[in-house]
Amino acid sequence: MRNFSQIKRIVVKIGTNTLKGESGINSALIVDIARQVKKLHEMGFEVLLVSSGAIGMGAGRLGLSSKVKSIKMRQACAAIGQPLLMYEYSKAFEIYNIVISQVLLTAWVMDNRTSYLNLRNAVEKLLSLGSVPIINENDSISTDEIQSAFGDNDRLSALVASKVDADLLVMLSDIDRLYTKDPRKHKDAEPLKIVEQLTDEHRRYAGESGSEFATGGMKTKLDAIKIASDSDCRVIITSGKLENVLLKIIDGEDIGTLFMPRRKLGSKARWILNTTPAGRIELDEGAMKAVKNHKSLLPKGIVSVDGVFEEGSVVSLSGKAKAVTTMSSDEISSLIGKHSSEIRKVLGSERKDVVALPEDIVFDESRN
Ligand SMILES: Nc1ncnc2c1ncn2[C@@H]1O[C@H](COP(=O)(O)OP(=O)(O)O)[C@@H](O)[C@H]1O
Numbered sequence: 001m002r003n004f005s006q007i008k009r010i011v012v013k014i015g016t017n018t019l020k021g022e023s024g025i026n027s028a029l030i031v032d033i034a035r036q037v038k039k040l041h042e043m044g045f046e047v048l049l050v051s052s053g054a055i056g057m058g059a060g061r062l063g064l065s066s067k068v069k070s071i072k073m074r075q076a077c078a079a080i081g082q083p084l085l086m087y088e089y090s091k092a093f094e095i096y097n098i099v100i101s102q103v104l105l106t107a108w109v110m111d112n113r114t115s116y117l118n119l120r121n122a123v124e125k126l127l128s129l130g131s132v133p134i135i136n137e138n139d140s141i142s143t144d145e146i147q148s149a150f151g152d153n154d155r156l157s158a159l160v161a162s163k164v165d166a167d168l169l170v171m172l173s174d175i176d177r178l179y180t181k182d183p184r185k186h187k188d189a190e191p192l193k194i195v196e197q198l199t200d201e202h203r204r205y206a207g208e209s210g211s212e213f214a215t216g217g218m219k220t221k222l223d224a225i226k227i228a229s230d231s232d233c234r235v236i237i238t239s240g241k242l243e244n245v246l247l248k249i250i251d252g253e254d255i256g257t258l259f260m261p262r263r264k265l266g267s268k269a270r271w272i273l274n275t276t277p278a279g280r281i282e283l284d285e286g287a288m289k290a291v292k293n294h295k296s297l298l299p300k301g302i303v304s305v306d307g308v309f310e311e312g313s314v315v316s317l318s319g320k321a322k323a324v325t326t327m328s329s330d331e332i333s334s335l336i337g338k339h340s341s342e343i344r345k346v347l348g349s350e351r352k353d354v355v356a357l358p359e360d361i362v363f364d365e366s367r368n
């Protein structure tokens with residue numbers, strides 16, 4: 001039996017395939033999720049949902065049966081499908097007297113420090129009111145999200161779990177566990193019950209998505225797990241169709257694949273690590289060694305700057321770490337190779353005399 005006695009806050013991600021019924025949405029499954037969430041509330045847990053399905057629902061309403069590839073059509077499908085999706089949730093949760101709320105996010109919201117912090121305030125308030133926030137990407141305005149790697153709700157659910165300090169992220173999919181190969185294609189694929197530490201070998205197991213409207217597949221789930229595991233959040237991947245799946249998980253039953261966390265980074269460090277870098281700074285060997293040893297980044301160790309960014313942006317340090325810079329790209333360019341004492345002469349006495357402070361530099365362990 002697994003011991004989940006320390007768990008209080010749970011994020012449940014429901015994938016498109018899980019929500020899909022024979023024709024349109026699987027309303028019975030949503031009612032069943034609502035029933036389980038009610039029980040979890042009664043047991044003292046807080047629950048947030050990250051729900052996919054807007055594009056699939058919209059496509060269904062328009063009578064489209066194959067994958068919608070055009071970005072504009074996907075935007076339109078999301079705009080049509082999102083209210084239909086919320087209508088289903090609203091009806092289902094009303095049966096159990098639970099007020100739901102909708103939070104639509106974009107990559108920009110997550111990358112911007114202020115709106116990222118606002119998100120937490122909004123979610124905390126909703127949870128304190130007993131509401132179940134239902135979160136999705138704002139796909140009709142964030143076209144990047146629809147097409148790019150950020151466009152999957154696996155990553156979004158892990159970012160949300162990290163932001164709200166969830167103890168457990170449950171990814172409900174159409175597959176019961178992670179297998180050593182895609183079990184739909186390989187009969188000899190073997191299921192995994194627990195992954196203590198995610199490695200490249202696990203990533204090699206993962207194939208693409210299993211259907212037309214889902215975007216992620218196992219690959220994006222495993223990438224997402226890395227994000228959650230930096231915030232001490234456990235992740236379970238399992239099938240949304242298992243009876244009483246959420247209640248059994250909380251009961252410690254051996255369901256799905258459990259991924260153990262690897263570390264608990266501070267909230268700001270997590271935001272830095274999960275933000276899309278606005279540019280890249282190349283460091284020489286000495287500077288890289290210094291920042292690894294928790295020293296500030298100084299201009300004399302910088303070789304080049306790529307991209308245009310403002311002071312306060314998150315940038316990549318030679319692809320090995322991320323940092324918040326105290327200077328814009330132009331300012332750094334003008335100071336490359338110079339001694340720190342030159343900084344204030346060039347930028348003014350009120351400015352910091354380093355490019356990044358040690359507490360604003362975070363290493364992605366897997367790249368070292
Ligand atoms: N190693 C693997 N183990 C389990 N499933 C895998 C693996 N590789 C690929 N998959 C596929 O990933 C699919 C689940 O991802 P996806 O289709 O994106 O669903 P969701 O809508 O839940 O996000 C499974 O149906 C399966 O075909």
Ligand SMILES: N[C@@H](CCC(=O)OP(=O)(O)O)C(=O)O
Nearest residue numbers: 016053054055153214215216
């Ligand atoms: N935001 C999109 C999510 C698409 C997506 O990530 O689907 P899935 O891989 O099933 O979680 C939607 O609502 O259709």
